[in-house]
Amino acid sequence: ATLREILSSDYPGVALRSMQRLGLLTEILPEFGMIDSLVVRDFYHRYTVDEHSLRTIEHLQELAEPPDERGAHFGPLWKTAERRDLLILTLLLHDVGKGMSVENHVTGGLTALASAAKRLNLSSEEKEEVHFLIEHHLDMSATVQRRDIFDPATVSAFAQSVTTLERLQRLCLLTYADIHSVNPEALTPWKAEMLWQLFVATSNHFSRTLDRDRLHAPDEGSLLERVQALAGDTTLEEIERFLEGFPRRYLAVHSAAEIAAHLALYQKLGTDPVQTELLATRHGFSLTLLAADRPALFATISGVLTGWGMNINKADAFANAAGVVLDTFHFADLHRTLELNPSEAERFQKSLADVVNGKAPLEPLLKSRESAGRGRAPKVTVETRINFDDASSAHSTLLEIVTQDHPGLLYEIGSALARLGCNIEVALIDTEGHKAIDVFYLTAQGKKLTMQKQELLREVLQGTLA
Structure with a gap:
């Protein structure tokens, strides 16, 4: 099988790990050799960079039957993902810049892509897609961890950078796998849930529908009625007095x-x-x-x-x-x-x-x-x-x-x-x-x-x- 066929298979991690053990992977993809046994000394990354990269691919293929609740949301995304080969190639290359003498490992990854794309005969569209994923592979994680994903401005800005639902799907899977492979504790259930919430909110932004349950302020009139139904003898005026002054975010992040x-x-x-x-x-x-x-x-x-x-x-x-x-x-x-x-x-x-x-x-x-x-x-x-x-x-x-x-x-x-x-x-x-x-x-x-x-x-x- 060619590397392209392996990247497109249901279980690419199985073949890629065997190829790495035999020294074949770096023959076909010399760029991967830059991170061979490379250690990141920060007490957060548990694995060498090459091991981390292979684990990202293995965590994705596990989504065919998610092993725990963290993967439950992401299983269907993996099963329906198109052009998985581009996503797997991205994961092989996304961190190779860490083995290059460059200030930013993302820049190094893009340099590695330029040479790999020629050898693998990627079309300009394929190369552009992998380029986007490497360049933005930290964006979704940074948005989840450092921005208020319930703020419509956050979702709008993120959606503008991602541009399409297909890219969002790939970026979400990449982010899930990347965090999951840092160390066994890195992908907390909380982070997995927030990653999913950002995916849903951005997906809704693209389709211009509202996820009325969670991510956008629902119709306030009906919300007040639902609160009143649950609040016993409390009048609508009393509920409005309580809510007056709270930002819209309060209504967006809390159920009735x-x-x-x-x-x-x-x-x-x-x-x-x-x-x-x-x-x-x-x-x-x-x-x-x-x-x-x-x-x-x-x-x-x-x-x-x-x-x-x-x-x-x-x-x-x-x-x-x-x-x-x-x-x-x-x-x-x-x-x-x-x-x-x-x-x-x-x-x-x-x-x-x-x-x-x-x-x-x-x-x-x-x-x-x-x-x-x-x-x-x-x-x-x-x-x-x-x-x-x-x-x-x-x-x-x-x-x-x-x-x-x-x-x-x-x-x-x-x-x-x-x-x-x-x-x-x-x-x-x-x-x-x-x-x-x-x-x-x-x-x-x-x-x-x-x-x-x-x-x-x-x-x-x-x-x-x-």
Whole structure:
């Protein structure tokens, strides 16, 4: 069989791995030899680059019968994908730039494609397709992890760069396989779900249909009626009063049942000024807290979660016109504290309410976690990078922080933001080994941050994170 025939087969990984063992793969595709046994030293990538690339292909062919829930959505995409050969060739070449002396491995991959395309007699259309996939192979992952995929502006910008549904399908499969092959834990169920949500939203953008369940604000009238049907004796006026001032995103990311549950908590604030709801989800836990707005609320909640050994994946912060803040944190229970000890859930919520109410100090919680997390200095140091982006969102300034991960990091960042009067609209939290990549959608007095405020914030954060 020719390489082109192998790339088009149902199980290309089987033949390609045998060819690599026998030294045939680098004979036919010398570019792949640049990453032979190449190690990336960052404590995030578990495998050599050639092994990672072969695993991406094996993870795709497994989608014929997905081995676990993470692949369930993507199985049908793989089964219906056209021109799989171009996708498999992309996966063989996507990281070869890591073995070249170039600043950006993507550029190296494109150089490798130029020589491989001639040898494989790719048509100009085929070459253009693989060129697009290599050039953009990090885009979907970056959008999922560093942008609010429930913001129509995010979906629109991503759709403009992808241009067609066929490309979206290939890019989604490539991203699934690429993350999955970094290390066994890299593709969390949460990331797989968010990747799928972005695929659905972008696909809907192309077909101009609305996914009314999740990704776009549904007809507000019918939503209010559904909330009212679930909310007992509550009048429409009371529901509208609760919702007034929340951004449209609130309606986009929460179902009628969730909004009705939040409304019930809101109605209890008179008897208890901090209301919390803790739910087990498919991907960990979600915590919703309602309270009157107060300084550093986000930082305080982050601190309590850190103190309890929780790993925050994502957070939403909303405030209504009455000055009530509704914060939702999605987190993983790394030590299975809440999962294995259901009675601890009550103690956790009481601990949180006591700290937020000022009845208990936060410091002892943080100190205990710091001492538990204190070990040897990290073997890889991460240089702190702070960037602002005023273009990606219509209503917020985006703050992107890349820095050394450590317990209490989110608390430190949240405290600095609170001191400078910044409101967090959305927080996207991610870690890669020792590297934390955190993105915050920020406003100050309801508007984007001024350049002056951005520079001051940069200075304060550099000092805090140094």
